[in-house]
Amino acid sequence: MRPAQLSTILKQEFKSTRHGHHTPVMLWGPPxxxxxxxxxxxxxxxxAPVxxxxxxxxxxxDLRGIPFRIDGHVNWAIPSILPDAERHGDAGILFLDEITSAPPTVSAAAYQLILDRRLGEYQVPEGWAIFAAGNRQGDRGITYSMPAPLANRFSHFEVETHLDDWVLWAYRHNIDERVxxxxxxxxxxxxxFDPTHNPVAFPSPRSWEFAHRGLQKFSSHPDLLQGTLQACVGPAAGIELTAFVNSLDKMPDLDAILAGEEVAVPEEIDLQYAVAAALVGRAIRAQESGAxxxxxxxxxxxxxxxxxxxxxxxxxxxxHRAIGETLFSVPQFGDWAQAISDVMLYE
Incomplete structure (x- = not known):
């Protein structure tokens, strides 16, 4: 399922804790x-806290706590890591990350916590959602097969990558427009990612953020840039990104475009993609200036x-994804929409 759809599901599950309809969610996916x-x-x-x-x-x-004796009875000291309304707040998310990497004896200790929202006398506060995440067994991570009793305590969703969703996230988080x-x-x-080859560095949504950081640090060091990008996204992708970045000296003048001057569209397809990404970034930043x-x-x-x-x-x-419905109030939008009326704009 697409990240944008899963985000909506997680939000609804978080809100559902107020009405007693929450179901623990398990997110599956590669690293x-x-x-x-x-x-x-x-x-x-x-x-909300996590x-x-x-x-x-x-x-x-560690989950059950430490036993201690009072008046001939054994009580349990509740671990401080578990949600507590007084210390952590009435609402939040209990996130069991890398749950498939836990040995079966440990995951078994969480059965009651996940389904019944309690461990012995401890009770998870009503406003707290329970989410979990883990890699699949074929992803070359340290994973155990999820026991059926544990699996049956979750609703399960597979995380898929989707470029449009990632691009929207990237603009919102100021990822370098060259990436x-x-x-x-x-x-x-x-x-x-090909788990059969067990690569150390490979392209993923997470590693492209690393590449963004590399561009900020090493763009002024051309002798180090390619090696840095390869260290983030792998040898082949790092070489391609470096070549793409180096070709951008042929980019048209963005300031001239935004000034309304006649600027030719570059013939090279890669430069057209670069221009498009850069112009969206300019539109986002223009919101701060009121222009x-x-x-x-x-x-x-x-x-x-x-x-x-x-x-x-x-x-x-x-x-439109980055800015929203403000785009529809731009006078030129109607002319543009009419010009491409036979091309689908929205999904």
Whole structure:
């Protein structure tokens, strides 16, 4: 399932704790596809804390607590890592990350916690959602087969990569537009993991964020840039991204485009993707200056000049996802929509 769809599901599951309809959710997927980030993003949007428990690093007794004797009876000291309304708040997310890496004896200790929301006398606060994530057995990680009693305590979702969802996330998190443009040009490299070869570095949504960081640190060190990018996304993808970045000196003048001047569209397809990504970034930043209507109007004018109209549609679609319905109030939008009326804009 697409990340955007899963984010909606997680949000609804979080809200459902208020009404007693919450079902624990298990996210499955290969490494680097953003399982943990989706959970943290839901918590951030709701201003809720996340308690991240790695069962793979625990013993069964770590969940149950330490026994102590009072008046001839044995009580249990509840572990401080478990959600507590007084210390952590009335609502939050209990996140059992890397749950498939936990030995069966440890995961068995979590059965009651996940389904019954309790461990002995301990009770998970009503406003707390329970989410979990883990790799599949074929992903070359340290994983155990999930026992049927544990699996039956979750609803299960497979995380798929989707370029449009990643691009929207990338713009919102100020990812370098050169990375966005490159992946629009080479979408199959968003995630390229072959577990049979057990690569150390490989392209994934997570590692492309690392590549973004590498560009910020080493763009002024051309002798180190390619090696740095290869260390993030693997040898082949690193070489391709470096070549893409180095070709951008042929980019048209973006300031001239936004000034309404007649600027030719580059013939090279990779440069067209780079221009489109950069213009969306300019539109986003224009919101801070209050000039977004004028800037988006100039971008809409330029979008009509692409020889392949699908390229202009991609540009405007990305701008709409990043900015929203403000785009529809731009005077040039009607003319642009009429010009591409036979090309689908929305999914």
């Amino acid at each position: 680097g596809v953003g399982k943990s980030d989706m959970v943290r993003q839901v918590a951030q949007e709701h201003g 308690i991240d428990i790695r069962l793979s690093q625990m013993e069964p007794s 966005i443009g490159f992946l629009r040009f080479r979408p199959e490299l968003l995630f390229d 977004e209507i004028e800037v988006m109007g100039r971008i809409l004018d330029y979008a009509q000049r692409f020889p392949q109209r699908e390229m202009g549609v991609m540009l405007v679609s990305d701008m």
